Amino acid sequence: METANKTVKELAVEVPGAARLFEKLGIDYCCGGGVALSEACGKAGLSVEAVLSSLEAARQEPAPENDWSRGPLAALANHIVEKHHTFTKAETIRLESLFAKVCSVHATRHAELAEMQARFSEMANELRTHMMKEERILFPYLAALEQAAAEKRALPRAMFGSVENPVRQMIKEHDSAGDALHALCEASRGYTAPDDACASYRELYRSLEAFEADLHTHVHLENNILFPRALQMEAAAA
Structure with a gap:
């Protein structure tokens, strides 16, 4: 459950497709992204396990063309x-x-x-x-x-x-x-x-x-x- 303890904003940067997934699920990954994923799931009434499974699938998506965490x-x-x-x-x-x-x-x-x-x-x-x-x-x-x-x-x-x-x-x-x-x-x-x-x-x-x-x-x-x-x-x- 290490991933569940990471903040939403960390995962939005780290995992390709995570931001898109969070948008779809109604999880705030920008202004309110400083909370742990488990807490965010609780607030949104979502199963942590189901979201983690979706995140794992998102990890398999191709990296974006521009990796803004590394570029100028x-x-x-x-x-x-x-x-x-x-x-x-x-x-x-x-x-x-x-x-x-x-x-x-x-x-x-x-x-x-x-x-x-x-x-x-x-x-x-x-x-x-x-x-x-x-x-x-x-x-x-x-x-x-x-x-x-x-x-x-x-x-x-x-x-x-x-x-x-x-x-x-x-x-x-x-x-x-x-x-x-x-x-x-x-x-x-x-x-x-x-x-x-x-x-x-x-x-x-x-x-x-x-x-x-x-x-x-x-x-x-x-x-x-x-x-x-x-x-x-x-x-x-x-």
Whole structure:
């Protein structure tokens, strides 16, 4: 049962396909991934043995094309920006428009929609500021840190002191986004559209579910891989 005692986030990094499995099972592997697998299974009402069996099958999957636990930090940061930041920026705009359209027709019969719209808009604005800070400040510094470490030069000076300081704030903001999406999922009964939902209503819920899944991967790459590696690199080079 050694695997059951490992944290979910450790397994998400270590086992090919684990993150995809956890997403399917509803196990939080990004913001709340710091708990043991056995505890996570208990919270989700899942059999530890069944999940371990599925994990063992996931271990046999081919390794991903990009092993971000080993590649350059700058390449991982670029991947996050190009794939996940780009998606998040475009989808928040599209989803805000969908919310406005759906609320204008259905909010009188489904009171939860107005609260969901406000919660999503608040989260979207916070995420835009969050990504801007990463793209303009943190990620460029991590690239400079990596280059200095490779060339055995003194670490670049940063206005925020240790990398630990902005990383702590980024994780806090990730948690806030995760809480918002959890609330949206609950308010929508697991993104289940009501019987009288029109095509736009159903598209809104389908897209919110896809948005949440992408954010889970996005946060996993930062919280569980990029940030820990950056902290280790800074400590080793100090």
